[in-house]
Amino acid sequence: MTTMIISDGRPPITRPIKTKRAPRTFSRLIYLTALAGLTFNALAEPGDDIAAEMTRYYLSTVESCADGQRPAYYCSGLMIKNTRARPGHYAWNPGRAAVSSGGTSFIYLRADTRFNNPDANTLNGFVFYPYGHAHPPIKKAPQVLCAFPLTTWTHKRDDKGCGDQFDTSAVETSCEALNIHTAEDWVDDHLKTDGNLRKQCGFREVSGRFEEKGAQHFYASLKARSLLLKNSDQLEYDTFETPNKLRLSTWAENPDSLPIMAFFYVDDPYLGSGLAAAQQDQLDWVVENKRAYTPIIKITYPATMKEHAVFTFNQADQRICPTYFDSSRWVLKESKWWLVVTPSACSQAVALFNSQAASKELLALHGADAELNALAPGQSIAEQLQCLASKYRSAGEWNLAPWRSAEGLTQAQVLAADCQP
Structure with missing residues (x-):
């Protein structure tokens, strides 16, 4: 499966979607x-x-x-x-x-x-x-x-x-x-x-x-x-x-x-x-x-x-999710690679979102990708995820900028930057 990548006027670039079977959203x-x-x-x-x-x-x-x-x-x-x-x-x-x-x-x-x-x-x-x-x-x-x-x-x-x-x-x-x-x-x-x-x-x-x-x-x-x-x-x-x-x-x-x-x-x-x-x-x-x-x-x-x-x-009772994301893909915008992820139903319902566990899941999927290493990583994926889960928990997709840094910033400052430190 392929997806169209944002290219700002340049020829479209395609990259395979890394995806998992999407779980049902019910809990009963x-x-x-x-x-x-x-x-x-x-x-x-x-x-x-x-x-x-x-x-x-x-x-x-x-x-x-x-x-x-x-x-x-x-x-x-x-x-x-x-x-x-x-x-x-x-x-x-x-x-x-x-x-x-x-x-x-x-x-x-x-x-x-x-x-x-x-x-x-x-x-x-x-x-x-x-x-x-x-x-x-x-x-x-x-x-x-x-x-x-x-x-x-x-x-x-x-x-x-x-x-x-x-x-x-x-x-x-x-x-x-x-x-x-x-x-x-x-x-x-x-x-x-x-x-x-x-x-x-x-x-x-x-x-x-x-x-x-x-x-x-x-x-x-x-x-x-x-x-x-x-x-x-x-x-x-x-x-x-x-x-x-x-x-x-x-x-x-x-x-x-x-x-x-x-x-x-x-x-x-x-x-x-x-x-x-x-x-x-x-x-x-x-x-x-x-x-x-x-x-x-x-x-x-x-x-x-x-x-x-x-x-x-x-799902709301869980402290940890079995998976935090249903799918993820790279999107090229303004010469920089963004990681667009689809949060799982558990991510959107779990009482306390565990950003460390979620970031480990993404790094396991994408740690060796050329897109991740195209720019020096900012070591802020966990901070961005925590912010996105706080502000946009119900959103269908989250956009991550792996090159951004949160060094020296508090979580409140990351929130004030709209999750893009």
Whole structure:
């Protein structure tokens, strides 16, 4: 494809357009009922794809994966880690307690194990891909050490959070050691303790290395919740108000690969929103640590047993865009090359435009172009982009003058110069 270049009376000069597939401009709530027949390729934005994918995994209530040889978390459901913001600490790195115990806590959300907001004091965190569907595939994921049908204060249990509960006089052990291998047996045992969450046993043989046995025991931990929901009105209420609990082996800081599918936040009517913390996590992950683009998804937990969880991608929630430009081309005017760019839908909607990330994208596309090097570059692309995003966010095209310099100028002075310092 070619385009006409402005030539001021001289013969027209043509240069190929550098372009990307233009994404759709919509951002919408992904409702469960609308997604039953959708394929991921039907949605254009990476965040929309992830919201749809999360919904699909949530709705999938399979008993096992890989022909019964892998637990259900390899192909269905969502493993969710709630985190709290701490200065100088990346959210995906294990905390002191996790390092000390060797285990870290997750919850597992699926349509047949639904619950309302699992931790009203935690408003954000991250979500793992099902292990068999990680993008890109990973060779070694954190091992799932044990699964409890209901939360059980695992930070007060020994054996990496899977063993004896410190707050009881009895000695808690694994379900397998008690000859409990089915959901029915687990419910019978749990009711004998009057539903004491601290005294419940956890299934220990739930990792992929146990193959068929691991798949059966993990599903038993899920089915046990379904049985409790059908037992009595009180047990139904208590179970819905109480999430399950998984313990995963603690990983090292900043591992080469970690199957993070999305960062998430929730809105709480009393405690506020976790969006700002999720935006910081996304910025840390993508920009500071140079990882692949990972979207922020809003999770709305069901308020009643008749409702489902909802996963929402909104461009305005993002701190980083997957791409900042749909296309870019060189235009020659008054003997100087201008770079004309078409901002992406995300660029025009994202709450805080990241000019550094946007300028890196353009330099990756055009850093070796002769047009860029025809005149000494002024090192002001980031400043011009920040100005253009501030003044002309909704414009269909932005004009950049790479030779102009912003050295010694404040952003206010760049704005006063109408983005052409």
